[in-house]
Amino acid sequence: MYGYLGKLLFIDLTDQSVEVRDLDEKMARDYLGGPALGARILYDEMPANTPWDAPESVLGFVRGPLNGASAFFGSRWTVVSKSPVYNGWNDANGGGFFGPTFTAAGYDGVFIRGISEAPVYIFIDNGKVEFRDATHLWGLTTMPTEAAIREELGDPNVQVALIGPAGERLSHMAAVMNDSHRAAGRGGSGAVMGSKRLKALVVRGSQHVEMADRSILDRIGRTTVEDMKGSKANIMANRGRFGTAGGAMGNVLANNGSIKNWAGASHTDFTEEQAEALNASALDEGRRVRKYACAACPLGCGAIYEVKGREVPDMEHAARPEYEAIPGFTSMMQHNDVDRMIYCNHLCNEYGFDTISFCGTVAWAMECLSDGVLKPEDLDGIDLRWGNAKAMVEVSERICRDEGNCAALLKNGSQYAADSIKAGHYALFCASGIELAQHDPRLACGLGRTYQYEPTPGRHVKGGRGLAIRLGPDEIKYNCRMIGFDEVTEVSKREIVNASGYCMSYTYLMGADLMKNVIEAVTGFHYTAMEFRMLGVRSFIMRLCFGARDGLRRSDYTISPRCISEPKITTGRLAGIVLDIESYADGFMDAIGCTPDFIPKKELLKLLEMEFVIPDLYPD
């Protein structure tokens, strides 16, 4: 089989048993890889309504066919599990070098059930599986853990996907990390890993995937390289130089990034002068020591910072924060102290927290304390009020180190905290209990739909029209009529990006229409245009079915009132907007083939050759 190793590995940590199964070619063609293939396999492997932390709960690491295929931008690997946050399907992907090395280790997917008696890490060395004691690593932060494992194995090139203390403590905000600072962050898969007492999955190997037509990939690669020097040179100079951080200042001023926990207006509550500090070149100045690129990436959107002699602890190897963390740890808390923002981002990477949920949670606490909903003692006496960057650091450190009331209240995120004190719900900005990314859903109905009605809620990286049109004219972005077909088109495309192992940034240098050519060149599968569209639809529906089988229905996909402009906003660009996500979602659900209750119709399941789901969703 081209593009695949053809093997799946199943591990039970309770008795350390191992089973290798063949990957069926039809399953590979229908589900490609990543979240789609992961959902297909977990659907079979996990009984309905399995608690996320039960021994029967399965955690999967899944490659896409582009991983290790030397396709530009094709290195993203995926972790799949049930989410502790919203008790539904979860997938999250990471970049770096783990994906290609995972491929070289010999499996298309590794699926782990059971609970280890003591902390353990799994080492897959060219197909061979070894369980190694991790008692001495339990409690270590991510970078020291990576270093210790490499030293222990005597190989600086092994790749490690791991959890930090956040995952060990089963925080619902825990990420799975790799390459020091790459995070498969969202939805709490790190907690699932922690519940299994699995500190790390370590991979090494020399296996290769065969490609169906290498010459097509080479041709596309050559054109991309030429474009980088020619027509796309400016994109290289910007996206390649500043990465996602390059959008921070513009996003905040456009009221797309959060200001004052999503209740503030740009220019009024966060000025242009304040925003200047978020300019990517200002961030890089005096801090950036080198560029960082994932495997097989010609763009290299990352950077490594060194921060010394400032008002925060020295950081020798800190990642330049991605866009999400920049407003998240500054304008959202109404200050522009970028050193403290970089430090909080670094803390999250070291302790293994998802930055998006983490900063959303601290901002929620800031608003609640400022409004008197929380009392000073709830936050150990720390004066976490608007604009207090120092207090933001103190609270963040306490959550990370599991100290005091700060950690007890906030370690599982803002919704969990509000539910536990039965207050502060007005200040939440969550979908199904997970904090939203730094793209304001009130800017476009479609963005709201993507956040709310999606098997993994709260993600800006899932498909839909909303993200692309959110700054466009009102008549487009707030229109809810006749949107279904286009919405499904965008959803399908993004599903295929994620399932194949592509990085979302590939569109900057390569046209979206090349994706089908690349996937076909790698896998040798051929799809008609309609089959290709349905490939993406199948991925979405498979992920949806995982939660639907457990009984999740439309009304379970909740969104905080503030996200849909309730109460109505009276100042700034969002004043007076009418956001009708429900009508938009009606159009989407109908077009993709779901009932108004957000479960797939029988006819769609038959069309997608997913009849195995029908008895679960339609028992009568």
Place this chain on the structure above:
Amino acid sequence: MEITVTVRAMCSGSFASGYAPVSLPEGARVRDLLEQYYDSVPGQLGMTKEEFLQSASAAVNQNITGHDTPLQDGDKVLILQTAEGG
């Protein structure tokens, strides 16, 4: 009429730093300015003009406005284009 413009976009091009003067015909609207900007950085934004117009907006004198907003002599305009990701 003459307005001053700065750009915070993925590709800031010729409007790169600070507020620079830009001449526009009387009656021009935000959309005209966005189109003029797009045309001034040919092929460099990696998207069609229509896509750019859907991903960009402008703050006129510190108020974010729609594309149909008329511009006036002396206006200070910030062109904003968001980026995805992170």
